[in-house]
Amino acid sequence: MRRAAAINRANSLVGGLFSFRFTKHVKAMSSSSSSASQDFVSRPVIKKVFAKLQKEGDGAVVRRGISRSEQKLLDPFLMLDEFSVSPPAGFPDHPHRGFETVTYVLEGGITHQDFKGHKGTIYAGDVQWMTAGRGIIHSEMPEEEVNTGLQLWINLSSNEKMIEPNYQELSHSDIPSAEANGVEVKVIAGESMGVQSPVYTRTPTMFLDFTLQPGAHIHQNVPESWNAFAYVLESGEGGCVFGSSNASPVSAHSVVVFGPGNDGVSAWNKSSSKKLRFVLIAGEPIGEPVVQYGPFVMNTQAEIDMTIEDYHYGKNGFEMAKYWMSQ
Numbered sequence: 001m002r003r004a005a006a007i008n009r010a011n012s013l014v015g016g017l018f019s020f021r022f023t024k025h026v027k028a029m030s031s032s033s034s035s036a037s038q039d040f041v042s043r044p045v046i047k048k049v050f051a052k053l054q055k056e057g058d059g060a061v062v063r064r065g066i067s068r069s070e071q072k073l074l075d076p077f078l079m080l081d082e083f084s085v086s087p088p089a090g091f092p093d094h095p096h097r098g099f100e101t102v103t104y105v106l107e108g109g110i111t112h113q114d115f116k117g118h119k120g121t122i123y124a125g126d127v128q129w130m131t132a133g134r135g136i137i138h139s140e141m142p143e144e145e146v147n148t149g150l151q152l153w154i155n156l157s158s159n160e161k162m163i164e165p166n167y168q169e170l171s172h173s174d175i176p177s178a179e180a181n182g183v184e185v186k187v188i189a190g191e192s193m194g195v196q197s198p199v200y201t202r203t204p205t206m207f208l209d210f211t212l213q214p215g216a217h218i219h220q221n222v223p224e225s226w227n228a229f230a231y232v233l234e235s236g237e238g239g240c241v242f243g244s245s246n247a248s249p250v251s252a253h254s255v256v257v258f259g260p261g262n263d264g265v266s267a268w269n270k271s272s273s274k275k276l277r278f279v280l281i282a283g284e285p286i287g288e289p290v291v292q293y294g295p296f297v298m299n300t301q302a303e304i305d306m307t308i309e310d311y312h313y314g315k316n317g318f319e320m321a322k323y324w325m326s327q
Contacts (some may be wrong), residue, residue: 033125042262043228044045045243047073051082051231059089065231065255067281070294071108073257074227075285078153078297082253087149090141093326095318096132097299097307098152098161102207103128103140104159104188104279106233108147114138115324118167125172127188129199133157133163135310139326150231150279151180154203157286158299162317168199178259184214185209190282192220204284212269212276220280221264228265230256236274242267 035104051063051069060317065080078099085205094206103110104127110240112117112128115137122128123143135158156163170188177186178193187197190206197207210218214236222228232240232254247269248254258265269276288300296307306316314322 002273007113038218040263041263041265042123042219042243043222043245043264045256045257047255047257048250049255049257051080051255056083057085057089057091060085060091061247063253065253066229070229070255070257071290074229075287075290076205076283077157077227077229077281078155078292080153080196080231080255080281081151082147083151084147085142086145091139091274092141092173093137093139093324094295095135095137095311095321096134096295097317099156099189100202101128101132101150102152102154102179103129103130103309104151104209105147105149105205107149108145109143110147111143112138112140112147113326115160115167115320116165117204120169122141123172124171125175125186127170127175127199129168129170129189129201129204131166133161133162133165133317136165137324139320142282142327147237152207152281153297154201154205154283155286155290155297156202158288160202161298170199176200182213184211185218201283203286206280206282208280210267210276210278210280212267214269214271214273214275216247216276217266217268219264219266222258222261223284224260224262226282226284228258228280230258230265230267230278230280232256232278234275236269236271236276239271239274240276240278241270242265259291310320 051065055269056062062083096287105122109121109123111121155199175186176195178195185192186209187195189199192208232252235252238249241247242256293304298304310316311318
C-alpha cells in the first residue's frame, strides 16, 4: 500500500516542484550611458510568460514559469517554479531520475532528506544543487512559517542520466557577489562582473541573481550557442525592461525568453523608486530527445517504462525505496 501510494504521489508530480562553467564578464552601467547601445547588441525577447499560481506537492503553491511548452525553446531547462509553502504543507517523499534540481531559497528554510542518508536545511540565500542521476527518493519540507524560493530543473545528457546522485550546497556566504553602478549580482553558477561560482555544472549553466537600483542598466554576455531566459522576482511600475530600452515593461512573476544572439542580454530598471530583481539563467543545449513522466526524465519511452519498473520494484538505484521513509 505504501509503495502504491508513493507511486501515485510521484505520478501526480507532473513536472512538480521538488520533484555553471563558462561565461564572459558582465558590464554594468547606468541607463543614462549612451555607449550601451553602441557597444552591445542584446538578444531579442521572443516570448513572455506570466507564471500563474497552481497547487503542487501536498498543499504547496507554485508559480510555474517553465512548463513543457517552453522546453524546446529552453533546452536544457525542464522547469522553473517559484514556490511558497507553509507547514504542514510541503513536498513529501517522492522520486527523481535523469536530471538535476537547483533549489534557491528566498525566504525561510527548506529541510531536505533522502533515502541515502543526506539531510539538511537550506535557508534564505542558500542553494542546493542536487544531481538525481539514476535515482533519489527525498522529501523537501518547510522549516518556518513562510518559505519561498525557486526550483530549477536542468536536464542531463544521456551518458549522465544514470550516474550516482550527488549534492553541491552553498550557504549564502559562499555565493560570490559583485556590485557596481547600481547593480548587484549573486553568482550562483557561472561568472559575472569578474567573479565566478565554485559550483560545477555537468550541463554548462549560468544562474545569476541580479538586483538593479532605479535607473540602472546591465548587460550580461551569454555564449552564442546557449539558450537564455530571465525570471522577474521584483519590479516597480514600468520598471523591468529587457532587450531594448524602449521595450514594453515586464511584471514580476514573469519569464522572459530570449532569442539567439552573439552577444548577450540587456536589462533596464526604468522605475524611479523601486529596485528590480530578476534571475538570469542560461545553458548549453543538449540536443537530445526528452521524454518526461512526472519526476522522471529520460530519452525514450522504453527508458521511462524501465524507470517506473525500477521504482516500483526497488532496483537499479531505487533499492532503498523498499525500506526508507522520511522522518
